[in-house]
Amino acid sequence: MHFYAGQRRRKQQLMAFVLSSICLFLFWMMFLSEREPSDVYLLQQSLSFTCYFYQKKIVSGNLCQNLCQRRNLYIDQCLSCETQYKVFTGQLYTAGSEDRSNILIKHFQVDDRPLYLDSDMFHSEEDLRGAISSHLQLKFGQFHFEGLIRAILILADSDNNEHISRAEARTMISLMMNNDFIMTVVLAGNDKVPNLIGYCGDIFVTEGVDSYRLQADAESWDLFTSLPPWPTRVRIAVSILEFVEDIQDLFLGNLLLCSLSDASIGLVSEEASFYNLEWLASETQIREHLKYHPCLSSEDCTYGPNCATQCGPMGMCISNTTRINLPQTCSILETFITRGAPRTFYPKLKGLVDRCISMDPARKDIFMEHSLVLNDLKNSLWYEIHLL
Known part of the structure; x- marks a missing residue:
């Protein structure tokens, strides 16, 4: 009798354990479904919107094909997420091979409409040149910006056809609202700053680094x-x-x-x-x-x-x-x-x-x-x- 009673107790304990595990699992799934979307998910959503606008020829960029057609850019994790400005780690695969390079994906995440949708007032390269000059003066004061403006216009011509389209103008103006982007262009060639690889819409990519903290331990x-x-x-x-x-x-x-x-x-x-x-x-x-x-x-x-x-x-x-x-x-x-x-x-x-x-x-x-x-x-x- 004692033997069978012990067996019943063990079965009851096992059943209680299984039921509690199921309840815990269901509670965890409810928590995951109700919590705020992750930063990586929000970036993926932004990439989807950017690719939609790229297909509609509203934005441009030398990395748009990588992001939207070849899909050989992968996001790992959010490295800097304290503010609306996000920096993500990722990999960029070389087309047709297994070679990949570590990259940083940078984006100013906001709930409102992207900045490039409000940048439709540029009808010529001179319009864009004037807007760039005004923005640089507000940011740096009265300096000679000709060399910097030329470098930005070359970047804006993402298809290298020596003509800046409306999509390219919209894209560059939205990128220039990002302080990190401007400073990356200003400090181009400085070996203490990762080189700019490219951009698509208001998302841009730089070289990655080996370690993301000076004193990790x-x-x-x-x-x-x-x-x-x-x-x-x-x-x-x-x-x-x-x-x-x-x-x-x-x-x-x-x-x-x-x-x-x-x-x-x-x-x-x-x-x-x-x-x-x-x-x-x-x-x-x-x-x-x-x-x-x-x-x-x-x-x-x-x-x-x-x-x-x-x-x-x-x-x-x-x-x-x-x-x-x-x-x-x-x-x-x-x-x-x-x-x-x-x-x-x-x-x-x-x-x-x-x-x-x-x-x-x-x-x-x-x-x-x-x-x-x-x-x-x-x-x-x-x-x-x-x-x-």
């Missing part, structure tokens, strides 16, 4: 040996400092890194790669954004996480402010380059980094100081690894 340094060797870290750090130097005195003035963290710097081999330029801004761009901006405190006077000014006595943001990139850069690099440094070099290196972090943007000679500190740090690092 920073929190576990004490438990695991996850850092690259110190000389490798120095080469990476120097490449970051070189990029800061490149954008400090550009032909369009100074560019400011208004969102800089270890998570925004990728790696290609032993070189830094700034793969998301959404918050790279000119001084003019920041000034225009903050001008006449009402405020209750200085927290209301920000442009991106790292660019901020003060709230003035009249309740308006003070737009004329000086900011430099180096202190924030050195704050990110401090542990990265001081940990594991040679014992004889550590005191000098720590002093250089501390001097860099404590730089005061309000100094009258701040740009000279910026150059001196940057060169001292960069040259000292190079000299030290050449001794090893």
Whole structure:
């Protein structure tokens, strides 16, 4: 009797387990069906809309065939999803072969109609040229843009027939609303920025990177040996400092890194790669954004996480402010380059980094100081690894 009673209990327990598993599965399926669509799904929907408008000859782009006809572009995951501006990882397969390359797919995801549907006022190349010039002046101020405008017009001619159609004009204007796209074009040829591969509609694609974070295992340094060797870290750090130097005195003035963290710097081999330029801004761009901006405190006077000014006595943001990139850069690099440094070099290196972090943007000679500190740090690092 005890044997049969034990069997019944086991059957009841098994049945209860099966029923609870089924209920849990059904609950999970209901949760998945009711939650918001994923970022990858939203991008796929945007690609479908873009391909529809491409077939209707409303938009264009040198990658439209890859996206819409050959379908040899694949999306992996959303890399940067904190804002409406999304950066995805993916692969682009070479037609007729198994060769593929890692890419970044970039798109400003909004619920409203795409920008290119509102860009129907361009009837000639001169209309487009004028619109590009006006947009660049708003973003960078009064500079000579002829070379940059020519480069953008060449990009706009996606079928290389030396004629810009309405679809090409619409497409280029919608892309120019994307700050990352403009900065990618401005910094074309800079080896710290992934090259532009192409675009279709308001979606554009750049080269991928090997690693998408400078210090992926920073929190576990004490438990695991996850850092690259110190000389490798120095080469990476120097490449970051070189990029800061490149954008400090550009032909369009100074560019400011208004969102800089270890998570925004990728790696290609032993070189830094700034793969998301959404918050790279000119001084003019920041000034225009903050001008006449009402405020209750200085927290209301920000442009991106790292660019901020003060709230003035009249309740308006003070737009004329000086900011430099180096202190924030050195704050990110401090542990990265001081940990594991040679014992004889550590005191000098720590002093250089501390001097860099404590730089005061309000100094009258701040740009000279910026150059001196940057060169001292960069040259000292190079000299030290050449001794090893």
